[in-house]
Amino acid sequence: MYIDLRSDTVTQPTQGMLNAMLNAKVGDDVFGEDETVVTLEQKCANLFGKEAGLFCPSGTMSNQIAIKILSHSPGEMICERFAHVYNYEGGGASFNSGISAKLIKGNRGRISAQQLLENINPDDVHFPKTQLLCIENTCNKGGGSYYHLEEIKEMARVCHEYGLHMHLDGARIFNALTETEESPSEWGNCFDTLSVCLSKGLGAPVGSVLLSNKEFIKKARRIRKVLGGGMRQAGHLAAAGIYALENNVIRLKEDHRLAKQLGNALEQTKWVEKVWPVETNIVVYSLKKEIHLQKHLQLLASKNIKAIAFGPQEVRMVTHLNVNEEMIRNVCKIISDLPY
Numbered sequence: 001m002y003i004d005l006r007s008d009t010v011t012q013p014t015q016g017m018l019n020a021m022l023n024a025k026v027g028d029d030v031f032g033e034d035e036t037v038v039t040l041e042q043k044c045a046n047l048f049g050k051e052a053g054l055f056c057p058s059g060t061m062s063n064q065i066a067i068k069i070l071s072h073s074p075g076e077m078i079c080e081r082f083a084h085v086y087n088y089e090g091g092g093a094s095f096n097s098g099i100s101a102k103l104i105k106g107n108r109g110r111i112s113a114q115q116l117l118e119n120i121n122p123d124d125v126h127f128p129k130t131q132l133l134c135i136e137n138t139c140n141k142g143g144g145s146y147y148h149l150e151e152i153k154e155m156a157r158v159c160h161e162y163g164l165h166m167h168l169d170g171a172r173i174f175n176a177l178t179e180t181e182e183s184p185s186e187w188g189n190c191f192d193t194l195s196v197c198l199s200k201g202l203g204a205p206v207g208s209v210l211l212s213n214k215e216f217i218k219k220a221r222r223i224r225k226v227l228g229g230g231m232r233q234a235g236h237l238a239a240a241g242i243y244a245l246e247n248n249v250i251r252l253k254e255d256h257r258l259a260k261q262l263g264n265a266l267e268q269t270k271w272v273e274k275v276w277p278v279e280t281n282i283v284v285y286s287l288k289k290e291i292h293l294q295k296h297l298q299l300l301a302s303k304n305i306k307a308i309a310f311g312p313q314e315v316r317m318v319t320h321l322n323v324n325e326e327m328i329r330n331v332c333k334i335i336s337d338l339p340y
């Protein structure tokens with residue numbers, strides 16, 4: 001059996017989660033009649049101090065809906081150059097919303113209020129109007145790096161002053177909050193919209209919740225319908241999300257601890273050039289130039305470890321719900337014994 005470290009999206013639902021899904025009370029959510037979906041949306045909204053939530057099939061859809069309701073063509077969004085909303089959503093911001101992106105070179109996926117300020121376009125017809133800032137936390141391409149609330153508050157002040165909306169791609173927001181122990185509602189207070197994923201570290205099979213005020217969520221519901229994301233008896237899926245919030249947030253600490261163990265083991269090898277600082281559940285390392293990336297991944301696979309390419313010489317490993325201490329101990333042993 002493989003130890004699958006490619007992503008925290010590969011998890012299988014646990015028996016407890018499956019039971020919750022089976023026993024969910026459901027109805028037609030497009031008619032607003034699925035009480036489990038309503039419960040999930042309200043639970044998430046309450047946690048982040050927002051008025052309302054919208055259950056979406058994916059993080060991509062909830063990000064794209066947010067961009068759609070917070071911008072209008074021909075505007076511009078600002079994001080870090082490696083942001084998921086720009087790089088990995090199939091060009092959705094231009095396709096769905098007709099806007100361009102101003103990409104900022106950040107520090108492992110994070111940008112500063114000063115950089116934001118320097119990248120807001122002047123009020124001049126030559127430039128697209130800057131309308132929106134998208135922040136990702138944790139930053140996937142930054143190797144699980146995270147922001148502190150103070151940095152976000154500073155950016156929120158700039159956005160407020162210049163009339164920009166602010167969206168959080170919180171695919172892994174709970175990983176970040178696990179480390180900082182900051183309050184979700186203070187985070188919620190800084191953003192117009194937040195997308196919170198249930199299907200990454202939290203281990204649900206499907207789903208993200210978009211959070212905002214009632215007015216924006218009303219608009220978002222309409223856009224979700226247009227995109228084909230209105231689901232019927234979605235309560236079975238929402239039940240997994242509720243279960244995940246109640247049971248799997250607390251255990252993220254364990255993923256982070258195991259990720260650090262993995263990082264330490266990698267640091268001790270001769271064939272690793274550099275291990276990026278391990279901040280949450282994502283471990284990224286670059287290989288020495290004489291090591292061939294694809295052959296390295298094949299070698300790991302031949303020893304039943306799945307990892308993923310993350311750059312020309314970079315590899316990513318992610319800890320998650322289906323990875324335990326014993327597995328990571330095995331992986332560390334295999335890593336230290338690789339025949340290089």
Ligand SMILES: Cc1ncc(COP(=O)(O)O)c(C=O)c1O
Pocket residue numbers: 009057058059060061063084085136138139140169171172197199208
């Ligand atoms: C940072 C980030 N945002 C958004 C998404 C999109 O989520 P989904 O795969 O549910 O569309 C991902 C997916 O891995 C992600 O890593």
